[in-house]
Amino acid sequence: MSLNQQATHLKRREGAEGGTKYIAVASGKGGVGKTILSLSIGKGLSETGKKVLIIDADLGLSNVHLMLGLTPQKNLAHFFFGEATFDEITVRIDERFAFISSGNGIYELAKLPKDQIISLVRRLQELAEENYDYVIFDTPPGIHDDTVAVVSSADFPVIITTPEPTAVADAYALIKIINRENDVKDFFLVVNKVESDREGKKVYESIRLLTERYTSAQLSHVGNIRYRKTLIRKIIEQDPFERGFMDDVYNILSNMNLEVAPRRRSFWEGIMSRLLGR
Numbered sequence: 146m147s148l149n150q151q152a153t154h155l156k157r158r159e160g161a162e163g164g165t166k167y168i169a170v171a172s173g174k175g176g177v178g179k180t181i182l183s184l185s186i187g188k189g190l191s192e193t194g195k196k197v198l199i200i201d202a203d204l205g206l207s208n209v210h211l212m213l214g215l216t217p218q219k220n221l222a223h224f225f226f227g228e229a230t231f232d233e234i235t236v237r238i239d240e241r242f243a244f245i246s247s248g249n250g251i252y253e254l255a256k257l258p259k260d261q262i263i264s265l266v267r268r269l270q271e272l273a274e275e276n277y278d279y280v281i282f283d284t285p286p287g288i289h290d291d292t293v294a295v296v297s298s299a300d301f302p303v304i305i306t307t308p309e310p311t312a313v314a315d316a317y318a319l320i321k322i323i324n325r326e327n328d329v330k331d332f333f334l335v336v337n338k339v340e341s342d343r344e345g346k347k348v349y350e351s352i353r354l355l356t357e358r359y360t361s362a363q364l365s366h367v368g369n370i371r372y373r374k375t376l377i378r379k380i381i382e383q384d385p386f387e388r389g390f391m392d393d394v395y396n397i398l399s400n401m402n403l404e405v406a407p408r409r410r411s412f413w414e415g416i417m418s419r420l421l422g423r
Contacts, residue, residue, distance in 0.1 A: 165274040166403065167412035168281045169299035173315025175286040177307045178337040178370065183283035185394040186303075188386055190403075191242035195278040198235070199244040202282050202291055220246040225265050231272045263417065270413045279403075280412075287315070288322055297327035298415025301401060303367075305335045308348050317352050324362040332356075333365050335397055338372040345369030368397035 170183045180201075187197040200221065217236050223229035235243050273280050282299065284292040296302045302323070306316035316334075323329045334352065336345035349366040356362045370393040 165277055166279050166301065167299045168279060168301040168303060168403075169284055169296040170281065170303045170305060171284045171292050171296045171319060172286045172305050172312070173288075173317070173319040174312050177286075177305055177309075177312050179286065179305050180283050181390070182303070182305050182335060182337070182370070182394070183281050185386065185391055186398065187238075187242055187244075187279070187281050189391065189394050189398050190279050191239065194241070196241045196276060197243070197279045197281065198273060198277040199281045199283060200247055201244060202247045202284050202295060217244075217246045222247070224269070231269075266413060266417055288319060292319075293323055293326065294416060294419040297323055297329050297419070298412045300412065301333060301403065302329060302331070303333045303335060305337055306348065306352075307338045308336065308344055313348055313351060317355050320352070320356055320362055320364070321360050324356075324360040328361075330361060331363050331365070333367045333401055335368055335370065336366075337370045339369045340372065342369055365400075367400040368393060370394070370397075 168186065170179050170186070172179045183199055187199050191197045217234070219229040219234045221234060224231060224234050234245050236245070237243050282295045284295050286292075296319075304316050304320060306312045320332055323332075334349055336348045339345040339348075345368075346366065349364070353364045353366075356364050370390060373387060373389050375387055375389070
């Protein structure tokens with residue numbers, strides 16, 4: 146199959162109605178709860194009967210497995226270079242919930258010849274969409290190339306921040322860059338470690354005012370997560386699904402309307418365009 150034919154095949158699959166949906170969880174800075182939110186969204190969706198895959202794309206600082214007390218032997222880079230099968234890089238959390246560590250997979254993929262990129266992305270797409278209802282990317286913090294590519298391509302770009310002024314400023318900066326560089330309009334905001342819903346709303350309003358004034362982005366405040374000391378103990382025990390935290394996450398999921406149809410230009414087409422520099 147020629148390069149153009151492969152790319153066309155990829156776009157046809159992406160245009161299918163009711164396919165796999167892609168969620169990207171991102172933050173302007175580290176330490177605001179991005180990984181625990183990714184895991185908890187996955188857990189919440191799997192408990193509704195959905196099949197969920199998390200791809201830990203935080204290169205060099207991958208910690209999904211640490212929170213779960215699991216040790217992956219292979220990662221996405223092994224799959225891309227033919228050193229492991231999809232099943233071998235997939236770590237099961239439970240029957241409907243799994244994760245993959247990316248290693249340097251996404252970064253290394255960009256270095257390959259274009260025809261090989263298309264072939265590998267097409268294969269990964271098929272495997273993900275044949276097996277999962279949702280794929281969640283836990284992205285690197287900050288304005289990282291991989292973060293911008295993944296968040297720009299996702300059906301549901303979720304930005305998490307805390308009330309800390311530097312976290313708020315960095316969250317806005319991330320939204321502004323993704324909006325300006327890739328014309329992404331819709332973002333979902335989660336405010337973590339709040340003392341009250343009033344505090345979370347205040348953070349949302351400060352970011353919303355900036356986005357409305359200086360960008361074309363639309364920000365939806367889908368929920369807050371209260372600060373809980375008990376969560377820290379659960380994370381130490383490598384059992385991060387603390388009950389109160391999960392209650393807040395269920396509220397977030399109910400506000401996100403995840404059953405809407407994927408974007409016309411969907412995840413893999415967006416990733417392909419950015420990897421090939423189009």
